Amino acid sequence: MTFTHPFKHEATDVGSAKWQTAASRIDPLYQRESEIRSPFARDYTRILHSTAYRRLKYKTQVFFEPENDHICTRIDHVHYVESLSRLIAEYLGLNPMLATAIALGHDLGHPPLGHEGERILNAIMKEEGLDFTNAPAFWHARSGLHYVDDLEILSGYDGRKHNLNLTYAVRDGIIAHSGSVSKPIRPREQAIDLKDFNHPGEYEPYTWEGCIVKIADNISYLGRDIDDAYTLDIIGDDEMHAYNAIIRTYAKGRGGDIENTNNSNVIHLLVSDLCAFSTPKRGIGFSEEGQAAMSAVLSLNRQFIYHNDILTGYYKKNGEHMLRAVYGALKIIAKNPSDKAVQARFPVTSKAFFDWLANYTDAISPRKKELANRVIYHAADWEREYPLAVIDYLAGMTDRLLTRVYREITT
Numbered sequence: 327m328t329f330t331h332p333f334k335h336e337a338t339d340v341g342s343a344k345w346q347t348a349a350s351r352i353d354p355l356y357q358r359e360s361e362i363r364s365p366f367a368r369d370y371t372r373i374l375h376s377t378a379y380r381r382l383k384y385k386t387q388v389f390f391e392p393e394n395d396h397i398c399t400r401i402d403h404v405h406y407v408e409s410l411s412r413l414i415a416e417y418l419g420l421n422p423m424l425a426t427a428i429a430l431g432h433d434l435g436h437p438p439l440g441h442e443g444e445r446i447l448n449a450i451m452k453e454e455g456l457d458f459t460n461a462p463a464f465w466h467a468r469s470g471l472h473y474v475d476d477l478e479i480l481s482g483y484d485g486r487k488h489n490l491n492l493t494y495a496v497r498d499g500i501i502a503h504s505g506s507v508s509k510p511i512r513p514r515e516q517a518i519d520l521k522d523f524n525h526p527g528e529y530e531p532y533t534w535e536g537c538i539v540k541i542a543d544n545i546s547y548l549g550r551d552i553d554d555a556y557t558l559d560i561i562g563d564d565e566m567h568a569y570n571a572i573i574r575t576y577a578k579g580r581g582g583d584i585e586n587t588n589n590s591n592v593i594h595l596l597v598s599d600l601c602a603f604s605t606p607k608r609g610i611g612f613s614e615e616g617q618a619a620m621s622a623v624l625s626l627n628r629q630f631i632y633h634n635d636i637l638t639g640y641y642k643k644n645g646e647h648m649l650r651a652v653y654g655a656l657k658i659i660a661k662n663p664s665d666k667a668v669q670a671r672f673p674v675t676s677k678a679f680f681d682w683l684a685n686y687t688d689a690i691s692p693r694k695k696e697l698a699n700r701v702i703y704h705a706a707d708w709e710r711e712y713p714l715a716v717i718d719y720l721a722g723m724t725d726r727l728l729t730r731v732y733r734e735i736t737t
Contacts, residue, residue, distance in 0.1 A: 330417070330419075331417075331418065331419025332604070332605055332606065333418040333419045333420050333604075333606055335419075336419075336534050336606050337534070338420070338421045338424050338495060338534070338535055339421055344517075347494055347495075347532075348424075348495035348532065349366075349494070350493065350494050351365075351493055352475070352491055353489075356482065358483070364423055365493050366421065366423045366424040366427045366496065367423050369427040369431075369492045369493055369496045370423065370430060372480060372491075372492065373427065373431040373434070373474070373490070373492070373496075375480060376474075376478045376480065376490065377478065378434040378435075378473050378474075378477075379431075381722065381723075381724050382400040382401035382433065382436070383399055383400075384399065384724035384726050384727075385399060385400035385401070385436055385437075385438060385440070385725055386399070386400065386438065386439050386440035386443070387399055387402065387403045387440060387551075387554075388554065388555075388631065388632070388637070389554060389558065389637075390440075390645065390725055391729070392558070394557065394558065396557070397554050398550055398551075398554055400433055400436055402550075403433065403546060404429065404430060406546040406547075406550060407432060407539065407542050407543050407546045408426050408429035408430050410429075410542040410546055410597060411428070411429040411535075411538050411542045412425060412426045413597065414538050414541075414542060414597065414600065414601060415535055417601050418534075418601065418610075420534050420535050421535050424495055424496070424533065424535040425535040425539055427496045428495070428496050428499030428503070428536055428539045429539045429543075431470065431474060431492070431496060431499075432467075432499065432500055432503045432539055433466065433470065434473050434474060434478070434500070435466045435467060435468065435469030435470025435471070435472065435473050435500075435721060436466045436470075436721075437464075437466065437720060437721040437722075437723065438649070438720075438723045438724060438727075438728045439641060439645045439725065439728075441466075442641040442645055444464060444465060444466050446645070446650070447464040447720065448462055448463050448464040448465065450649075450650065450653055450717070451464050456714060456717065461524035461525055462526070464717065465504065465526050466504070467500060467502070467503055467504040467523075467526060468501055469721050470501065471497055471501040472718070473721075473722070474492050474496075474497060474500060475490075476686070476700060477686065477702075477722070478490045479685060479697075481696075482698070486695075486696050486698040487698060487699055488698050488699055489699045489700060494520075494532070495532060495533050495535070495536065498517075498520060498531055498532045499532075499533065499535065499536035499539055501520050501523050502523070502530060502531040502532070502540065503531070503539050503540045504526035504527055504540075505527020505528075505540070506527065506544075507540060507541050507544050507611070508617065508621070509609075509611055509617070510603075510604070510609030510612075511530050511537050511540065511541070511610055512530065512537070512609040512610070513530055513531050513533050513534055513537055514529055514530050514531070534610065537609075537610045538610060541600065541611070544620070545592075545593060545596045545600070548592050548596075548620070548623050548624060548627060549589035549590070549591070549593055550589045551631055552569060552588070552589070552592070552623075552627065553589045555630065555634075560630070560634055560636060560637070561630045561631065565626070568630075569623065569626055572622045572623055573591060573619070573623075575619075576595060577591075577595060579615050580595070580599070592623065595616070595619070596612065596616060596619075596620055599612050599613055599615075599616035600616070603616070648728060648732045649720070649728065651732060652723075652728060653717075653720060655675065655731070655735040656675070656679060656716040656719065656720070657712075658672075659675065659676050659679055659680075660683075660712040660713075660715060660716050661712055663689065663690070672734060672735055674731075674734055675731050675734055675735065679719060682719060682722075683703070683715060683719075685697060685699065686699070686701065686702045686703055687701060687702070687703040687704070687705070688704055688705050689703060689704070689705035691705075703715050
């Protein structure tokens with residue numbers, strides 16, 4: 327593949343039409359005279375050193391707490407998206423640093439239990455009256471924006487803890503990456519208030535680089551999930567024959583000769599198709615044949631893997647029970663912050679929750695001097711806000727922390 331850079335005049339770089347807005351931040355970020363990084367490179371390292379990023383290694387991609395060390399977790403998926411986003415951005419002539427920063431942060435808002443955890447938290451919020459619109463109450467991309475805007479904090483040059491304060495383009499790419507891709511996409515022209523997103527996929531990303539991440543996210547998991555499911559005996563040779571028929575037909579239509587479905591072949595076919603058929607006029611997307619092949623593989627993944635009785639049965643019975651039980655216990659803890667009997671009943675969980683909460687509230691005083699981040703839960707509104715604090719805490723949990731907390735509250 328020869329790098330042709332068809333989008334070189336569309337890149338989000340210094341001097342481009344969207345640069346000023348794309349590189350803007352909610353608050354000014356300190357600047358050292360010796361700084362060598364671009365604004366998006368600074369975002370990349372701020373995400374890389376965040377606690378939300380580190381927790382991804384213990385969060386579900388598809389399979390909950392796999393004992394096999396070679397099965398993907400959420401952090402592996404993020405790295406695959408990052409790799410593909412950088413490759414595609416470099417080929418098309420866009421800004422690879424912006425694409426990789428968005429990719430690294432795109433799933434920071436994922437709760438434990440993967441997309442099932444998303445569904446469960448959304449249901450809990452609706453049942454509790456915590457949805458303030460008719461939109462989904464909880465979805466991971468909006469949770470991700472909330473985390474990078476309000477919950478993740480880093481020690482700054484002054485030794486105090488500050489909000490991440492990422493650029494608009496990276497924040498936009500995080501919340502705009504959700505949603506299916508069924509045709510070539512183009513970035514929207516207007517820089518809207520990102521809190522105006524009410525549904526996954528409601529608006530396309532603001533930059534071409536954000537569009538790349540949205541599509542790379544869809545490409546990256548298809549083949550990897552097939553390989554993992556086959557390794558775990560979730561699917562067998564009969565299912566692989568169905569996948570092979572799709573890949574073989576598509577490859578031959580493109581003049582190739584690929585017989586087997588695996589992660590390498592799926593990614594090669596889809597990425598090469600995407601790069602060959604994307605133009606500034608048409609948008610970033612696949613050929614009709616490539617889109618059909620991708621949709622057909624995704625359909626089989628849903629049938630054989632994501633809706634498999636083994637997985638859905640586990641999540642609906644065990645996973646949902648755990649998450650709801652922990653939510654109930656944390657509600658009791660949060661509602662009674664000065665009740666020593668409650669804290670004695672859940673000693674480890676209570677301490678961990680209040681240690682976390684102290685970073686974001688003025689309800690626990692005095693506030694630590696090293697905290698320079700925004701207060702988001704207020705003593706005056708605690709009765710209304712404490713269930714939201716519990717949801718935020720749950721969303722940040724890893725699978726194994728969820729399991730440990732569940733064991734404490736049920737033992």
